[in-house]
Amino acid sequence: MTLSQIFASRASRMQASEIRELLKLLDRPGLISFAGGIPDPALFPASEFATAFANGLSPDTQAQALQYSVSEGYLPLRQWIVGEMAKIGVPCSADNILITSGSQQALDYLGKVFLSPGDTALVGWPTYLGALAAFNAYEPRYDQLTANGNRKAESYAEEAENAGGQVKFAYLSADFANPTGETLDQRGRESLLDLTESLGCALIEDAAYQSLRYDGEQVPPLLSLEIARKGDIEACRTIYCGTFSKTLSPGLRVGWVVAAKPVISKLVLLKQAADLHSPTLNQMAMHEVAEEIFDGHVETLRDAYRQRRDAMLAALDQYMPANVSWTRPEGGMFIWVTLPTEMDGAELLAQSLESIGVAFVPGRAFFADGSGGNTIRLSFSCSDESEIRTGIEKLGGLLREV
Amino acid sequence: MTLSQIFASRASRMQASEIRELLKLLDRPGLISFAGGIPDPALFPASEFATAFANGLSPDTQAQALQYSVSEGYLPLRQWIVGEMAKIGVPCSADNILITSGSQQALDYLGKVFLSPGDTALVGWPTYLGALAAFNAYEPRYDQLTANGNRKAESYAEEAENAGGQVKFAYLSADFANPTGETLDQRGRESLLDLTESLGCALIEDAAYQSLRYDGEQVPPLLSLEIARKGDIEACRTIYCGTFSKTLSPGLRVGWVVAAKPVISKLVLLKQAADLHSPTLNQMAMHEVAEEIFDGHVETLRDAYRQRRDAMLAALDQYMPANVSWTRPEGGMFIWVTLPTEMDGAELLAQSLESIGVAFVPGRAFFADGSGGNTIRLSFSCSDESEIRTGIEKLGGLLREV
Structure with a gap:
């Protein structure tokens, strides 16, 4: 054997x-x-990173940079992200944010926290293949997410139940998606919020490319539209996954999740058990470079x-x-x-x-x-x-x- | 809801x-x-790391340091580890090694690849609580690992089957274990190899503290004892988890797994889906510092x-x-x-x-x-x-x- x-x-x-x-x-x-x-x-x-890594390893901060650290992530970086989220209509606090090793890790953790074998995940046909790879480890069934409101929540729920589970989340990248490049308009986003509300499931917004808009008007993020409906991130089902991989550096592996506190608290425990924390020095350097030049x-x-x-x-x-x-x-x-x-x-x-x-x-x-x-x-x-x-x-x- | x-x-x-x-x-x-x-x-x-990070971000290597990279890990670091493993009686190749974000991540991945709900993991009473936390996510049953040969394989197997699964692995830290500080002697190790062989299960050797011996004679690692029996790592059930966290720096999150190639290949796919790869620059810096001063x-x-x-x-x-x-x-x-x-x-x-x-x-x-x-x-x-x-x-x- x-x-x-x-x-x-x-x-x-x-x-x-x-x-x-x-x-x-x-x-x-x-x-x-x-x-x-x-x-x-x-x-x-690269030269900004060279300076930031040198600063992180200077005598004042080297012990912190090289030592174990908390699973939530480096607080100044989480605070910087709070400021960025506010700019796109997402008021939140540092307790709503977990730092992950890239948004790929966020997708893995979200699969882990929501999916039991046989549960249903709604994804586009096509969708980001790394999301399918991450979710596959938790043995879901997939159903086709259509954001035009043509398919009713009852239909999704019934098929999920017939398959022995329930719809746990819908996943999509709403802006310039990988692989299609397409953007979901505001009407489609509102329709998606209606759908996930009816289903009582989560909505995972993969914002990997969101800041890379070349023309046209920005459409508000799903999380900001839901906050506009409900008044508070704590009442929201949308879980926002951000990353520095497409803007500052993918190789340093720094991303983040923004969600209601009970979701973040559980993800923090999950991360603690899975890899303790993302590298401290990388978070410090990312914070310095983001603050200076983002x-x-x-x-x-x-x-x-x-x-x-x-x-x-x-x-x-x-x-x-x-x-x-x-x-x-x-x-x-x-x-x-x-x-x-x-x-x-x-x-x-x-x-x-x-x-x-x-x-x-x-x-x-x-x-x-x-x-x-x-x-x-x-x-x-x-x-x-x-x-x-x-x-x-x-x-x-x-x-x-x- | x-x-x-x-x-x-x-x-x-x-x-x-x-x-x-x-x-x-x-x-x-x-x-x-x-x-x-x-x-x-x-x-x-810290000063060695400052130099190594600066070197990693020098013009020749900065693009590599900051870019996406392969899931297996940075090849020169894996080759350096091959050399270290040879010194402790574990001849292997770079294809037997996966770089992880600390050995905590290796424990998470090993739980993920082996444990279905209801399967049994054998652990010491007591054992490293981070291992229990990592394995818990995969809903195992635990049974008490005793390394003195007093309990027969049949007894473990029967109870695992009654619980609806099978014994998938035994986990332990054989040297100066967390939390007991105790070391398993060679006779105990041989007995453990007999047990896992009879059970047809894996043996996870957590070597976190192995290089920190202060007196007494080094006992050969479980993996080296199994290679001595079988002639080749490819025939071995032992999966060795190493880390730089106790020797060079925990905050940079660099560890490794050494095992037979089919296990490493599956773990590479798992890592690709879970976080793509550990940060490239951290691996480059760890390699440089390890090579110079380990x-x-x-x-x-x-x-x-x-x-x-x-x-x-x-x-x-x-x-x-x-x-x-x-x-x-x-x-x-x-x-x-x-x-x-x-x-x-x-x-x-x-x-x-x-x-x-x-x-x-x-x-x-x-x-x-x-x-x-x-x-x-x-x-x-x-x-x-x-x-x-x-x-x-x-x-x-x-x-x-x-």
Whole structure:
């Protein structure tokens, strides 16, 4: 008997993802990659971090920086986040905030705290595949979240009960979502709040890309709309997941959760048992850099990524055959491409890597039901405009051939 | 309906720990604390870390340091660990190693990968309470691990089956364990390997304190004894959890797991879904500092902590009443004190904080069955010899009064 044979049943739902395997390709020389949903490292505020880490390790704070610390997270950083949340219509206190090791960890913890095997999670078809990976460990059933109000709460609740559980939460990224790039309008958000209220479930708002808007009007976050309805975060079902990964640095692994205190208190206990706390020094450095440059740095990112988005949309307009369509995101890092029904994104990727050296992510992995074979995700965040133009021209050429 | 009402059933087993509440007391002025199992911050290699973080953020490596990275961990650090493991009789390769955010995260992940609700975990009475907290999330049953061979595998297996699951692993810290300070001798280790082999289960070796031996002969790690039996780590059931938290810095959250490749591969997928990876820069800095000073720094720690242990043992000999007994650890940070049967460690703590200002950890939290009320854990790692002498004298005085 090997140890693999005695793994818990949940382990069978932990499988290698396509994105992970693709990340290994990014180093291949000459490859044009629209695959990774990662920020451009040339835009990291590296010298500011160098100063902040040096300050954190100065004689006054080095003992705190290197020692064990509380599970809630570094208080000045939580207080800074309180200020940022207030700016987007979310009045709250530091007790409403938990620091996590990136928002990926928040998704894992939220799956852990809400999902018993057989419970239902509502997710978009497609949705962020890392969310599916995080939730899978807790063996949920998925149902398709539609934010247009077309499907009634009773229908969701009944099917969840038939499957032996209940709807525990709806999950979505409402702004420039990974993978579609799409934004849910205010009417859709209100409809979603109605739905989760009727279901008595939580609503997980993944705000990973929220501050990366390139044009158009900001739509209020789901949490701010719910607070506007109810007057107080303590009465809210929305759980907001933020991160510095798309703005300051992903590698330092600092994100946060904002929610009513009973949810945060339970997540703090969960984090204490799971990894004690996120690294103290990283939180101190993130706080210093955020306090100094956040708004200006985000403006720099917006200017850079806006140009790349524009370049990619222009190239798609110019080079794609007529039977291919795509989204026009107002922010974020992704454009979602729909190929003719009979085509397969994964097969296209294999051909593309072999014949033209262009990488992207096949869309099927983002669908909890395994559909979406004729979709692909393009990221414009890590390529310059000339690469974007060249890569899309090649991809358009390949699509005309196959 | 509030969100707390729809938490998963596992959430009811995530409760506040006494140690966590106690950590809040450590800042109280004038308090002598033997409570926290934490390293002395005065002994952190802070200037070496300052250099290493600056190097990590230098132009050549800053992009890597701040960017997303692979879930396995930073390869040079894993290779350095390969070298350290070879020195303690564990030949392995980098593919046998996963970097975790402290060994606490390794315990969480091992619970997650092995335990279905109702499965049995074998743990000491007492054991590390953070391990119980980590495993609790996966709703196991606990049975008492005895390493003297007195209880047969059949008995464990039968009771596990009656409880609706199977024995998935035995967990222990074999060297200077938290909380007892005790070390399992080689005969006990061989007996434990026999037991887990008969049960077909895993054996989790928590090596948190292993390098902090102050006298006596090193006993080979369980993993090295199993490799000696079987010839190859790939045939082994032992899963070794190491950490830099007790040697270089806990706040940076860097630990590791060493095991057969199928176990590591599954843990890598689990980590990818749970937090993507541990912070890249922290791993780079830990690697640089470890490579430069590890052996010498551990020697410094041993010298410092040995003196404190000796001071505490001498003070206990001098000041404790005759009806109190304690362990004599050869390393680590803890001495385990057994009070007269009718006394309660938690009540003693309340009295002690009020009347003499001395803190320690009541023992009951370390027992999965809620026994051990008449025990307390003393840590000598963070107090100087004069504080130790004063604190133990006061505690001895209190024990004579109550």
